[in-house]
Structure formats: C-alpha cells, structure tokens
Amino acid sequence: MDESALKQLIKLDEFAFRSNLDRKTLDLVFDRRTLEAIKYAFSRYSIDYLDFPISTGKESVVFRAVSDKRYVVVKVFKMSTLKFMNIREYIEGDQRFVKQRIDRMSIISLWVRKEYTNMLTLYEKHVPVPRPIGFFKNILVEGYIGTKEKPAPQLKDVQVTEEIYTMTLDGIKKMLSARLVHSDLSEYNILYHRRRVYFIDLAQAVDIDHPMATEFLKRDIKNISTFFSKHGIKTSFEEMIQDIKNAIPKNLEQED
Ligand SMILES: Nc1ncnc2c1ncn2[C@@H]1O[C@H](COP(=O)(O)OP(=O)(O)O)[C@@H](O)[C@H]1O
Ligand SMILES: [Mg+2]
Missing domain, CATH: 1.10.510.10 (Transferase(Phosphotransferase) domain 1)
Structure with a gap:
C-alpha cells in the first residue's frame, strides 16, 4: 500500500484539525503488514475512515473511526514494542523453541485475540466495557465511549x-x-x-x-x-x- 492510500485511510487533514495531541508524539508510521491488516479490517467491519487518534501509547494507537455513520474505536497494536520484544526474546531464548521461528505478528495477534475474548466475556456478563466488534491480526475494533465532540475522559x-x-x-x-x-x-x-x-x-x-x-x-x-x-x-x-x-x-x- 503506498503513501497516498495511507493518507486516504487516515484522513490527515482531519487529524491536523481535530487532534489536540502534540503532532510530534503521533507515531503513525505503520509497517506494511499493519496497513494491510487495517485495510482488511476496514472491509470486514465496514469502517469508512479513521477519524482522529484518541491516544498514542508505547504499545498501541487508538483511533476513533466511522463505521456506517456510527463511531467505533480501532486499536492498532504496534509491532515494535518492548513488551512484545520481551515475550519474543523469552521464547526464542528457550532451547526448546530455537527451531521454531516465532513470528512477532502471531504473538501480537494472540494478545489482541485475548483482549477481544476478555471484552466479550465481560460484555456478556454486563460488566461495563466497550462493545466488542471484532479483531484481525494486530487490530481490535470496539465500541466508542464518548460524545460526538470528544472521547470519554479517563x-x-x-x-x-x-x-x-x-x-x-x-x-x-x-x-x-x-x-x-x-x-x-x-x-x-x-x-x-x-x-x-x-x-x-x-x-x-x-x-x-x-x-x-x-x-x-x-x-x-x-x-x-x-x-x-x-x-x-x-x-x-x-x-x-x-x-x-x-x-x-x-x-x-x-x-x-
Ligand atoms: N472504546 C474506547 N472509547 C473511547 N476511548 C477509548 C476507548 N478505548 C481506549 N480509549 C482511549 O484510548 C486510551 C488508550 O487505550 P487503551 O486500551 O488503554 O490502550 P493502551 O494499551 O495504549 O493503554 C485510553 O486511555 C482511552 O483514553
Ligand atoms: Mg491503557
């Protein structure tokens, strides 16, 4: 996916206008596999576009997105974070695993699946959590908590x-x-x-x-x-x- 496609996906003009985050902190450079996963998640979950980033952390970037005229949240797990690197080193350092190449994407996918499963369990038991919508590779899609103007405060x-x-x-x-x-x-x-x-x-x-x-x-x-x-x-x-x-x-x- 080339850069112009990414611009379309992320609607850069909206970012500049709506985001109150320091632009320098917006580490929005995704690797190709993440962009492909985003593209797939867009079609699978009928997402029209990413509206603006709500939060950028060490391990994830959380966007408000629009799907069928409703707001949803798209959480993109970063592929290069310390936590996952540790998991990987831990597994690869173990002699039993040397022959088996541990793919970073598959570790993160497991982590995302775990968040989705936990969310679904809690949602079904009426614990107040966002509505789980779906997941794909390093992307989690969930209900948006907040108003039209701004996300709910922590x-x-x-x-x-x-x-x-x-x-x-x-x-x-x-x-x-x-x-x-x-x-x-x-x-x-x-x-x-x-x-x-x-x-x-x-x-x-x-x-x-x-x-x-x-x-x-x-x-x-x-x-x-x-x-x-x-x-x-x-x-x-x-x-x-x-x-x-x-x-x-x-x-x-x-x-x-
Ligand atoms: N469903 C949601 N609706 C609105 N805001 C959200 C939602 N999920 C996350 N956020 C915002 O994004 C921030 C980061 O999300 P979080 O799931 O805590 O990821 P991280 O692992 O980066 O802390 C939250 O603190 C919150 O402000
Ligand atoms: Mg958090």
Missing part, C-alpha cells in the same frame, strides 16, 4: 464522587464473578461517560485460576484505593478487600 481527569467509587468497586466485583482479574487497573484504564464507568484495556486480564491472579488483584485494588483515597473518598486497601471478599470465588480467598 478517571484520572474526573472529579470523583462516592457514586463513582461505588460503581468502580461494583465493576471489580462483577469482573470477579465473570472469573476475570483486570490486572492493569488504574485511573487510566477506566473511562467515565454519562454517569457510568467503563473498564478498558483488557488484554492483560487473567482468569481467576491464573497463578498470579491474587497478586494482580491486590495490585489492582491497591491502585484503585490509593487513587480514590487521594481524591477524598473514604476508603482503603483493607476496606476494599473486605468489601470484595464476598464476590471473590473460593480459590482466591484461600490464598490469603
């Missing part, structure tokens, strides 16, 4: 209330009932929209039977309790753990 940019705290706690309990521990929970991965919270960034969520699940859950609770208590909500790590105990399936409870 919790870190919201004036938090007791109500928001309760919704967050309820969400964590519901996730546990759906057998998942978010494992990267913080005020960055929770959005606030129309008086509701939404949990996002679900690739690293693990089953409650995962050997690290208890540890991840404690870390999540630590992050969330620290955030809320710093912003004037009367809570603590111990209080949250206590509250959650009833929702924690037996196998997690016993490890304490």
Whole structure:
C-alpha cells in the first residue's frame, strides 16, 4: 500500500484539525503488514475512515473511526514494542523453541485475540466495557465511549464522587464473578461517560485460576484505593478487600 492510500485511510487533514495531541508524539508510521491488516479490517467491519487518534501509547494507537455513520474505536497494536520484544526474546531464548521461528505478528495477534475474548466475556456478563466488534491480526475494533465532540475522559481527569467509587468497586466485583482479574487497573484504564464507568484495556486480564491472579488483584485494588483515597473518598486497601471478599470465588480467598 503506498503513501497516498495511507493518507486516504487516515484522513490527515482531519487529524491536523481535530487532534489536540502534540503532532510530534503521533507515531503513525505503520509497517506494511499493519496497513494491510487495517485495510482488511476496514472491509470486514465496514469502517469508512479513521477519524482522529484518541491516544498514542508505547504499545498501541487508538483511533476513533466511522463505521456506517456510527463511531467505533480501532486499536492498532504496534509491532515494535518492548513488551512484545520481551515475550519474543523469552521464547526464542528457550532451547526448546530455537527451531521454531516465532513470528512477532502471531504473538501480537494472540494478545489482541485475548483482549477481544476478555471484552466479550465481560460484555456478556454486563460488566461495563466497550462493545466488542471484532479483531484481525494486530487490530481490535470496539465500541466508542464518548460524545460526538470528544472521547470519554479517563478517571484520572474526573472529579470523583462516592457514586463513582461505588460503581468502580461494583465493576471489580462483577469482573470477579465473570472469573476475570483486570490486572492493569488504574485511573487510566477506566473511562467515565454519562454517569457510568467503563473498564478498558483488557488484554492483560487473567482468569481467576491464573497463578498470579491474587497478586494482580491486590495490585489492582491497591491502585484503585490509593487513587480514590487521594481524591477524598473514604476508603482503603483493607476496606476494599473486605468489601470484595464476598464476590471473590473460593480459590482466591484461600490464598490469603
Ligand atoms: N472504546 C474506547 N472509547 C473511547 N476511548 C477509548 C476507548 N478505548 C481506549 N480509549 C482511549 O484510548 C486510551 C488508550 O487505550 P487503551 O486500551 O488503554 O490502550 P493502551 O494499551 O495504549 O493503554 C485510553 O486511555 C482511552 O483514553
Ligand atoms: Mg491503557
């Protein structure tokens, strides 16, 4: 795919106009396989165009996109990030795997599939998460949380209330009932929209039977309790753990 095709895909003029991100931070150079994956995802999920980048991080670029006159989110996982490089080195350094060439795209595809599967599980159990739409290679397509004007803010940019705290706690309990521990929970991965919270960034969520699940859950609770208590909500790590105990399936409870 040549550069003019990319320009059409990304509608550069709209970027310049609508994005309030520092252009220097927009690392929008995708490799050929990613562009091909985007092209395929466009036709598979009836996406008309990428509207503007909502966020560019180390591991992904998140776009608002338009599909059949509705907004959706297209999350493009970068092909050259540290996390994936580590996974690759780890596997390739293992003598058992030397003969098997581990393809970076296939590792990332697994990661994307994992985020999609987690999102679907939670969505079906009525945990507030974006609507899972589909995935292809390193591309995830999901429902857009936000208004016509702008995406929903992260919790870190919201004036938090007791109500928001309760919704967050309820969400964590519901996730546990759906057998998942978010494992990267913080005020960055929770959005606030129309008086509701939404949990996002679900690739690293693990089953409650995962050997690290208890540890991840404690870390999540630590992050969330620290955030809320710093912003004037009367809570603590111990209080949250206590509250959650009833929702924690037996196998997690016993490890304490
Ligand atoms: N479905 C969505 N609707 C609106 N904004 C989103 C959505 N998903 C992600 N975002 C925005 O993009 C940012 C990065 O997405 P996230 O899934 O957390 O990826 P990363 O791994 O880069 O942190 C989020 O913090 C949020 O601001
Ligand atoms: Mg995130």
